[in-house]
Amino acid sequence: MPADTLGTATEQLLSPQLLAQLERLELVSRKVFRGRMKGERKSKRKGQSVEFADFRQYVPGDDLRFIDWNLFARMERLYLKLFLEEEDLHFYALIDASTSMDFGEPTKLQFAKQLAASLGFIGLCRADRVKIESLGTSSRQPGPTLRGRASLWRMLEYLEGIQAGENVSLAEGVRNFCLRNSGKGILVLITDLMDKEGYEKAMRFLVAQQMDVYVLHVLCPEELNPEIKGDLKLIDCEDEDIAEVTVSRPLLDKYKRTLASFLDGAREFCTRRGMSYLMTSTETPVETLVANYLRKRGLVR
Amino acid sequence: MLLADFINMLTWWQWGLLGLIPPAIIALYFLKLRRQPLSVPSTYLWSRAIEDLHVNSLWQRLRQSLLLFLQLLLIGLLAFTLLRPGWKGTELIGKRFIFLIDTSASMGATDTAPSRLDDAKRQVKALIEQMKPENAAMVISFSDIAKVEQPFTNSRRLLRQRVELISKTNRPSDLSEALRAASGLANPGQSDFEASDVQTAEALPATLYIFSDGGVGPVPKFKLGNLEPVYVKMGEEAQQNVAIASFSTDVNPEKPGQIQAFARIENYAEAETSVEASLFLNDTLLDAQKITLPPRGEKGLPGASGARFEMNNTIESGVLKLVLDTKDALGADNTAFAVVNLPRPAKVLVVSPGNDALELALGTDEAKKIADVSFAEPKLLETKAYADQAAEGAFDLVIYDQCAPKTMPNCNTLFIARLPPTDWAAKGPRQGPPLVIDTDQVHPLTQLVQMGNVKIVEATPLTGPQGTITLIDADIGPIYAIGPRAGYEDAVLGFELVTYTPEGKREVNTDWPIRRSFPVFVMNAVKYLGGVRSSLAAPSIKPGQPAILRTTIPVDSVVVESPRKERFNVPKEASNTYIFGRTEDLGVYDVREGSGQKVNQQFAVNLFDPRESDLKPKDVVLLGAEEVKGQTAKNQSRQELWKWLLLAAIGVLIFEWYIYNRRVYL
CATH class of the missing domain: 3.40.50.410 (von Willebrand factor, type A domain)
Known part of the structure; x- marks a missing residue:
């Protein structure tokens, strides 16, 4: 589908320039998974492709077309020549659509959608199996499974439909996701990790899923550098929790230290469990993020 | 001394009002604590940020309400200031x-x-x-x-x-x-x-x-x-003071026409001192002398020395100034002024049927210098010209010899052998010979008048109005007395000097005219009653004393200019005198007659007070029977503390403002 025919949703999430830039990219998985369909990716499955994988002794019933006759001539024994199968890659984008994501300018949710759309588009271009869901997505109404560039419109439409306010805990959302999607693949979790119960439990679910997990930690400038002053009653938009603060320089310093240690903790937790962690501010343009940071991280190529 | 002492500055209800302020501040603070709600993505990090601050929450509360405590401290300081803390000085006794x-x-x-x-x-x-x-x-x-x-x-x-x-x-x-x-x-x-x-x-x-x-x-x-x-x-x-105790001028008896100045200089210091005394005439240096002064005597009397300046030039008028070149504690007594005025002769009218002794005494050169004497027959008293002149005070002195006017003139008078038509009366019959018992040597009229060798044939004893002073007392009663009369003085002599019989034969009642004391008596009368200044210099006046001024011609008022160049209009009093009372400043006062610009006369005001010049403070003051000892x-x-407290309050205020604006917390 040509970029200029895309609807208004596209203009908000993906600009033509970005689309042009994304077309050249490719999702990379650090692990090799089994796909579901024939695709462009190496798969663990042996199948038909040009890339040699292994030899195996012939057993009756095997397709005779794969017997390596050259080897039979030399060894006088029948071997099958195995090739790597090329299959599709499963790409999952899991968006945290809790109320806390509705902050920032643009909102963190918008940023997350944009990011998911960008990565999804890359996957669509490469004939990957793209599935975008939010944490609150119920098992009855799972997100669409998208394949092929033509599905861009559907992807964007679905993304548009995701609204903030799905206040499920991170762990529960991740658990539901894992239950729904047993397949292997790349999982990009876009969240702000602001869960009072902690993100660790959710992460463990992901580790158990044995996916190639990328955690994109999205924070808005208001969280990174709060510019507030006076005596304030901070109200948590999710659970109405109240924190009374008298803003002062030491308190701000303390907040920043807490934030830094929080980020460090998350990064270390993820890294130790083979997950890739990237903290980003909504101020960073998606283009830069995808083209530079994620490229360096190896998510895209 | 170390204990603070408080003076309560407010009444109880004012304290009550003040006491309402801290609760008001606290109430306002609680109002302020209604924090502004702010929605945030999550309080997750904030809670964790303030978590450890809650660990010692009391201190945290203190820190958070630092402004409140600063404000309370400010009010406390102000309240403390109102108690006026300080270190007690000498305590005030009584109420x-x-x-x-x-x-x-x-x-x-x-x-x-x-x-x-x-x-x-x-x-x-x-x-x-x-x-x-x-x-x-x-x-x-x-x-x-x-x-x-x-x-x-x-x-x-x-x-x-x-x-x-x-x-x-x-x-x-x-x-x-x-x-x-x-x-x-x-x-x-x-x-x-x-x-x-x-x-x-x-x-x-x-x-x-x-x-x-x-x-x-x-x-x-x-x-x-x-x-x-x-x-x-x-x-x-310990005092160091040299003072001019007196300063006067007089005619040089050896060189007529020249004057000399005398000064008495006193030293109140315990050590011998030498000073340089400079004499100025109208601010021109005339002479200078170095004077060595002995130390203060054992009885506390000052060491004194005299100084005499002779002036070769003839000085008719001017201001003489004596300056001591010394730096002592009291500067006011280091300068003295003396004014040499043009002599103003007294206007004297002698009404007499003929008195050669009087004429002789008034005809001397010395008398002519000080008096402008005119003689007249008793019949003059009937004329209107005399009555007018007498009423307007044209004379300084009228001598009535063996005659008396019907109304008293507006001037001093001397009656010889007649009684003034006022309260004067004869104490007894005319009798004689009277024996002179006493002469008042203090009164200027009889100063230096020796009556011991004077014989008097007959005299009338006198009584005068209240306030009459007996000048010559005889066994028969007072024979020379002076009494007041509404601003003037009348002197009455109770016996004739020279009489003439109707036939024109001269008769002598006393040998006084040939005695040495007679011209003295006449001169005293002219000088004192005629208001003649006794010396060339006008008498020095002490500060605060009234200056009695006379003019040659009667004017309604004179203008006196003080050394500070302040001008005072002095109206005429009775007896052609002008009494100027505002002699507060030391120095020379100019007197102008009427509206003229010419300075007609001058007078000097000098300290000349040994008690003031003696700077050594007395240990004891006698108040009635009680001796009050001095305390240094x-x-x-x-020692007041409130200024520092206010400064501290201002400091607290500035600190509070800074914290409020900059959001600085400890």
Whole structure:
């Protein structure tokens, strides 16, 4: 589908320039998974492709077309020549659509959608199996499974439909996701990790899923550098929790230290469990993020 | 000394109002604590950020309400300031205080910088500062007169202002009037110093603070009554002062037409001193002498030395100024002025049927210099011309020899062998020969008049109006007396000098005209009654004393210009005199007659007061029977803390403002 025919949703999430830039990219998985369909990716499955994988002794019933006759001539024994199968890659984008994501300018949710759309588009271009869901997505109404560039419109439409306010805990959302999607693949979790119960439990679910997990930690400038002053009653938009603060320089310093240690903790937790962690501010343009940071991280190529 | 002392400045209800402020601040603070709600993505990080701050939440609360504590501290400081903490100086005794401040010339001494009077004022102000609100005080300044600067009040501001306004005078000191003013409320009904007075009002005891150097005379009859005296001695013990005690001029007897000046210079220091005395005429240096002065004597008398200046040039008029080149504590007595005025002859009219003795005595050169004498027959008294002249005071002196006018003239008179038509009467019949018992040697009329060798044939004893002074007393009664008459004086001689029988034969009643004392008597009469200045120099006047001026021609008023160039219009009094009372400043006063610009005469005001020049403060002041010992005022002033407290309050305020604006917390 040509970029200029895309609807208004596209203009908000993906600009033509970005689309042009994304077309050249490719999702990379650090692990090799089994796909579901024939695709462009190496798969663990042996199948038909040009890339040699292994030899195996012939057993009756095997397709005779794969017997390596050259080897039979030399060894006088029948071997099958195995090739790597090329299959599709499963790409999952899991968006945290809790109320806390509705902050920032643009909102963190918008940023997350944009990011998911960008990565999804890359996957669509490469004939990957793209599935975008939010944490609150119920098992009855799972997100669409998208394949092929033509599905861009559907992807964007679905993304548009995701609204903030799905206040499920991170762990529960991740658990539901894992239950729904047993397949292997790349999982990009876009969240702000602001869960009072902690993100660790959710992460463990992901580790158990044995996916190639990328955690994109999205924070808005208001969280990174709060510019507030006076005596304030901070109200948590999710659970109405109240924190009374008298803003002062030491308190701000303390907040920043807490934030830094929080980020460090998350990064270390993820890294130790083979997950890739990237903290980003909504101020960073998606283009830069995808083209530079994620490229360096190896998510895209 | 180390304990702080408080003076409560507010009444209980004012404290009540003040006490409402801290609760109000706290209430406002709680109002302020209604924090602004702000929605945030998550309080997750914030809670964790303030989590460990909650660990010692009391201290945290203190830190958070730092502004509140600063404001409370500010109010506390202000309240503490209102208690006027300080270190106690000399304690004020009693509830009512009377501050007597000596403003006499000696208080201008600069031994305690800047001057004794300023020191006294400073100490009085310090005492006023210590007054409690219920105390009342009164301020009286005194020299030889007393001035109630401020009647009893409890307004410290008013008292301070009044004390500040007190200025130095050049007058001598006299405590009695000030004490009378001071004791008015303390000893009511005591109209005089007599104890017999009946108390009429409730007595209000008071503490009497006398700030003086003690150079005051004793006040013998004063009863302190309800006054508690405290004498604060001003000035240093060791004194260095050289003073001109007197300065006058006179005609040089050896060289007629030339004058000489005399000065007496006194040394009040314990050591021998030498000073240079310079004499100026109209600010031109005439002569200078170095004078060595002996130290102060054992009895406290000053060492004195005289100085004589002879002037070769003939001086008719001008101002002589004597300046001592010395730097001592009191500068006022280092300069003296003497005025040489043009002699103004007295206008004398002699009404006599013929008196050769009198004519002879008035015809001398000396007499002509001082008097312009005209002779007339008794029948002149009938003419209108005489009546007009007598009424308008054209004469300084009229001598009625064996005749009397119907109405007394407006001038001094001397009656010879007749009685003035007033209260004068003969005490007895004309009899003789009278024997002279006594002559008043003090009165200027009979000064140097020796009557011992004078024989008188017959005389009439005299009685005069009230206030009459007997000048020559004889066994038959007074035969020469002087009595007052509405501003003038009438001298009456009770016997004839020379008489003529109707046939024209000269008869002699006394041999006085041939005695040496007769011309003296005549000259005394002309000088004293005619108002002639006795010497070339006008008499020196002490500060505060009235100057009695005369003019050659009667004018309605004269203008006196003080050394400070202030001009005063002095109206004419009776007897063709002008009484000028504002002789406060030392120096030369110019007198202009009428509206003319020409300076007609001058007179000098000089200190010439040994008691003021003696700067050594007296240890004891005698108030009636009571001796009040002096106390040197050390630590008199109260050390006030409120200024520092206010500064601290301002500091707290600035700190609070800074914290409020910059959001700085500990």
